[in-house]
Amino acid sequence: MDFILEYYFDLSVIKDNFGSILDGFWVTLKLSIISGALALAWGLVLAVLRQVPGRPAAPVRWLTIAYIDVFRGVPLLLVLLLVSGGLSTLSSPIGGEVIPREIGIPTWFGETSFFWYGVIGLTATYGAYMAEVYRAGIEAVPGGQMEASRSLGMSHGRAMRYVIVPQAVRKVIPPLLNDFIALMKDTSLVSVLGAVEVVQAGRDIQSDEFNGSGLVFGAILFLIVTIPLARLVDWLIARQQGRTQRGGKPVPKGTTGTAGGGITT
Amino acid sequence: MSGAAVVDGMENGGPTLRLEDVHKSFGDLHVLRGVELEVAKGEVICVLGPSGSGKSTLLRCINLLEPPERGRIFLEGREITCSEGRERQTDTDFVRRRVGIVFQQFNLFPHMSARDNVALAQEKVLGRDRSEARKKAEGLLARVGLSDKLNEYPDRLSGGQQQRVAVARALAMDPHVMLFDEVTSALDPELVKEVLDVMRELADEGMTMIVVTHEIGFARDVASRVVFMDEGVVVEQGAPEQVLGNPREERTKRFLGLVLEH
Numbered sequence: 001m002d003f004i005l006e007y008y009f010d011l012s013v014i015k016d017n018f019g020s021i022l023d024g025f026w027v028t029l030k031l032s033i034i035s036g037a038l039a040l041a042w043g044l045v046l047a048v049l050r051q052v053p054g055r056p057a058a059p060v061r062w063l064t065i066a067y068i069d070v071f072r073g074v075p076l077l078l079v080l081l082l083v084s085g086g087l088s089t090l091s092s093p094i095g096g097e098v099i100p101r102e103i104g105i106p107t108w109f110g111e112t113s114f115f116w117y118g119v120i121g122l123t124a125t126y127g128a129y130m131a132e133v134y135r136a137g138i139e140a141v142p143g144g145q146m147e148a149s150r151s152l153g154m155s156h157g158r159a160m161r162y163v164i165v166p167q168a169v170r171k172v173i174p175p176l177l178n179d180f181i182a183l184m185k186d187t188s189l190v191s192v193l194g195a196v197e198v199v200q201a202g203r204d205i206q207s208d209e210f211n212g213s214g215l216v217f218g219a220i221l222f223l224i225v226t227i228p229l230a231r232l233v234d235w236l237i238a239r240q241q242g243r244t245q246r247g248g249k250p251v252p253k254g255t256t257g258t259a260g261g262g263i264t265t
Numbered sequence: 266m267s268g269a270a271v272v273d274g275m276e277n278g279g280p281t282l283r284l285e286d287v288h289k290s291f292g293d294l295h296v297l298r299g300v301e302l303e304v305a306k307g308e309v310i311c312v313l314g315p316s317g318s319g320k321s322t323l324l325r326c327i328n329l330l331e332p333p334e335r336g337r338i339f340l341e342g343r344e345i346t347c348s349e350g351r352e353r354q355t356d357t358d359f360v361r362r363r364v365g366i367v368f369q370q371f372n373l374f375p376h377m378s379a380r381d382n383v384a385l386a387q388e389k390v391l392g393r394d395r396s397e398a399r400k401k402a403e404g405l406l407a408r409v410g411l412s413d414k415l416n417e418y419p420d421r422l423s424g425g426q427q428q429r430v431a432v433a434r435a436l437a438m439d440p441h442v443m444l445f446d447e448v449t450s451a452l453d454p455e456l457v458k459e460v461l462d463v464m465r466e467l468a469d470e471g472m473t474m475i476v477v478t479h480e481i482g483f484a485r486d487v488a489s490r491v492v493f494m495d496e497g498v499v500v501e502q503g504a505p506e507q508v509l510g511n512p513r514e515e516r517t518k519r520f521l522g523l524v525l526e527h
Contacts, residue, residue: 145374151365151435152385152386153361153390158390
């Protein structure tokens with residue numbers, strides 16, 4: 001029993017390595033926030049491209065769907081390996097230097113190239129996941145909204161921008177946050193490329209000291225962020241449902257506003 | 266059939282709207298089966314008919330929300346349909362800037378205040394600057410009796426108020442023709458009048474209107490012509506007293522019998 005406690009919860013190990021674990025978690029946070037923000041934007045672009053109307057735009061829709069299918073269907077680890085291997089090789093003499101070195105081995109803003117390979121892989125994959133979430137949100141906006149916008153002379157693009165997407169985004173904030181939680185956990189895969197984020201920091205301690213307490217501390221740091229986020233998601237969903245029950249969403253037939261006396265027949 | 270109205274239209278330099286043999290299907294469902302209709306400037310046409318007769322589809326064809334697949338539609342003398350029945354952007358813009366529509370389900374933008382609902386398309390489509398668009402929105406909302414609701418969001422408005430915002434939103438684009446698609450059908454009975462009053466005022470001001478409605482009283486009082494549709498064609502049309510009081514066609518009589526019973 002003591003042995004178990006000591007292996008997982010040795011406070012002296014945590015204390016001795018406090019700084020390096022926090023440094024690792026800081027990398028985890030940076031990876032999560034930068035990739036999360038980029039994936040949010042990239043996912044929206046993909047979702048909108050997927051819905052571009054008209055026959056001439058059909059290839060755009062197909063390409064977008066193909067992209068989403070591929071990145072949703074392939075393990076993130078594999079994507080990360082292909083991104084890092086591809087970019088570093090193709091910018092080197094072995095790969096014919098087809099990619100400029102600043103892009104092939106990026107060290108922007110003082111971060112390592114592993115970090116940026118991670119950002120690229122996470123964004124590419126989670127952009128595809130989030131595109132599907134946005135799509136669900138766009139499809140949940142009643143068709144009458146697009147018709148009303150079009151009847152007022154707005155183009156499809158303007159209607160999307162000012163009417164459809166703002167409503168869709170509000171509907172999908174909870175599932176997007178869920179994807180963000182998943183993304184944050186998946187940043188640990190970037191350790192495979194050589195980035196020292198919190199899981200890698202814990203592993204280093206584990207192999208040095210034959211003790212898992214550093215990893216447990218890393219897990220606690222994850223939970224400090226992810227549990228409040230999960231509660232936030234629950235709260236947002238509950239709030240949305242409450243609003244729907246009060247008649248806040250367009251309801252077909254017999255609609256009366258709440259302030260109109262709440263008359264129902 | 267409606268000789269007088271057509272002649273009136275010609276005197277004003279041709280009809281505002283002319284439909285020739287308009288057809289529209291949804292899959293196997295042949296909804297419009299050759300609609301012929303002329304509307305002169307300033308006319309108020311009330312379209313009656315049983316559900317499924319194609320009334321709403323007719324309105325949606327006129328502003329090209331549903332491009333008709335056969336037949337021709339002329340708006341102010343210009344043909345807005347093309348032979349293949351496909352949507353052409355220049356025509357769509359031409360139509361949408363001249364024809365306003367109000368829907369049964371209001372379709373207000375729920376994430377915007379009443380004022381912004383009315384101002385949005387003015388800014389983004391007509392290129393009016395923000396203060397001008399808002400001023401115009403305030404004027405129009407005052408006109409439909411909602412000066413005290415400028416900052417309210419749609420979910421805080423009653424159905425009747427929402428529908429009046431929708432009328433103001435359509436009017437903000439300075440349309441030449443207004444289409445009303447069963448605009449009171451989704452309203453509780455006590456809220457119907459406030460919307461009909463707004464439409465009546467609009468008619469008095471000379472707006473060209475096509476009103477799909479089940480409000481026989483409104484048709485009798487306000488319409489310059491009543492059109493009865495059934496099974497995708499215009500069965501009968503004429504002055505309200507004639508069509509409603511003394512219908513010629515059997516189908517019209519049967520429909521009015523059913524509607525006026527209750």
